[in-house]
Amino acid sequence: MTDDRRRAVLHAIVEGYVSTSEPVGSKALSTRQELGVSPATIRNDMAALEEEGLIAQPHTSAGRIPTDKGYRSFVDHVAASALQDSQKRAITTFLSDAVDVNDVVERSVRLLSQLTRQVAVVQYPSVRESAVRRVELVRMGAERALAVVVSADARVEQATIALGEDPSEQEFERLAREVNQVSVTATPSSLQGDLDAWAAHDGQPDWAASLAAAVAKSARGGTVERVVFAGTANLARAGTDFEADAMGSVLDALEEQVVLLRLLHEMTGQSQDVAVRIGSETQHESLARTSIVAAGYGADNGGLSLLGALGPTRMDYPGTMAAVRAVARYLSKVVEA
Amino acid sequence: MTDDRRRAVLHAIVEGYVSTSEPVGSKALSTRQELGVSPATIRNDMAALEEEGLIAQPHTSAGRIPTDKGYRSFVDHVAASALQDSQKRAITTFLSDAVDVNDVVERSVRLLSQLTRQVAVVQYPSVRESAVRRVELVRMGAERALAVVVSADARVEQATIALGEDPSEQEFERLAREVNQVSVTATPSSLQGDLDAWAAHDGQPDWAASLAAAVAKSARGGTVERVVFAGTANLARAGTDFEADAMGSVLDALEEQVVLLRLLHEMTGQSQDVAVRIGSETQHESLARTSIVAAGYGADNGGLSLLGALGPTRMDYPGTMAAVRAVARYLSKVVEA
């Protein structure tokens, strides 16, 4: 009973603070019908909540604001709100006529930033191991060549090879022909071994080994994990939530994709659903005042890829979670198709 | 004589304001040895400069700050400063071991943002028309296929084709073989015509036309112009030069690559060297308080590509110009090789 009301008070504080960005006091809460009790009662609850470390006051005689822990409790006890119809329509219309993977990812990240009014981040779909369809070898000069690997699932990877010497045209052509033969006939699982064996043949030049390695790596899943953003402007507009300096750190952390990727991985590691990191939970100095809402997509077949939204701790969690979930679902469909 | 000193006064004002971000007064200038005259004399010059619209005072009894026109005069009359040795070294070490085009561009943009302490933007090298080396056609489902075009200059372009029907495996294979034959044997200039003729043959399915178009387009120079940024954090750190809201607009303008691309093109259109747009000269509302320093690179052989730095009007023009020029030069070398 009383426990329920306390939770209601906490939720009201979170909602109030999120929408007005000002500390909310007991009186304001009591007039907002929902909990039909007097300010005094609410004050008692507030005292208890503060005791538990869920809310805090910036200074005496100010209203209360949620702590990170308070947001956490709020998020754990509230269901993600439903998307509005207009938003659902936006998703389908926005993503339906994308032409290729690049386009899908780029549209998604824009869409997500618009829906959430936060910074959106989408990781490129991670790829599963797949057969090699064709290896194209292009001479780039005396000592360098470019290998283009087209895989059966329509990925295209490229890598430069240092030749280390200046092979004759015939030699070069021969190697190109051979690496194709080997790669295309191999199964995904035998590829690495087959290539190694081929490179170790008598009479192969030294650079055959690096070529083999490059092809195998490309087939295995490509180069590095990449992420794209959109909506960094939303950070700037977030009002007084960030000082200029703090914003700089956040933007730095974003460009430093490594940090973000690790964080996203940790978050979605345990569960499939939408995960939330709040403020200090990010364990990262420069993100101490930001929260991240993330989800995986495309899990069914191959690897899990990630997407999410990042904004000030004082964000609309239910709405953001709903948007992230919806986009993740839709993206899963598109990627699997 | 007196004209020379006026210019010196203007330059001193620009330099002072750039380094302190506070309006500079006559007294402060006179004690800074360089121009050995009394404050009163400087005041006279200032009055003249203000008359000409080169400087302004934020309010009575404050020092002067340069207007856009003042910065313009400064930039036009000052040579780009020399780079420090450490910076030169940074350029070579930073860019020397890039592995492919993507990598080169990404490293360049990071480097430029660090050198200038501004937002850096680099356009992907634009490509010249070149022969087609190989067309790879991958079936993506009943009604879609993916075309991968590898050109002789080692570019890789992809495009999806709507099949509009569900061709048999043999039919599909035949078309793939044929389009390869046509594309690879054609010269760059005959490609479009050859492909059109091929698609118009009797017995060709409808989608041959779209396939031909896609290949031709890829060969011609690829899809859209792309740019990448780095160093947006520098905007946030620029101190009080931007209000939170203005910063949002700038970031929006950046993501809206179209605007930026048009602007860059206009700037480098007339001359090959470093070009500067100052504040209102950008002709763009949201960039009214930012300046852009841009240069082209890779001009010798094919198209000209662009790169530049963007920051608050109150920026170190000589230093930024030097850095932009240096990176453009270096990039030209790399791209041409």
Added chain:
DNA sequence: ATTGGCACTCGGGCGCGTCGAGTGCCAGCG
């Protein structure tokens, strides 16, 4: 043409008093 002197302006910073939102505590009530 340059300079020193002088009166003037005006924004920034400081101290002060007021106001009011919000709190904690306590006694009373169902």
Added chain:
DNA sequence: CGCTGGCACTCGACGCGCCCGAGTGCCAAT
């Protein structure tokens, strides 16, 4: 035992008045 109304208290926000000093424009002198 939990809720409520009342009350004294705290403390930041705001407005006002004040002073100070940087910076200016003008003028007479060199």
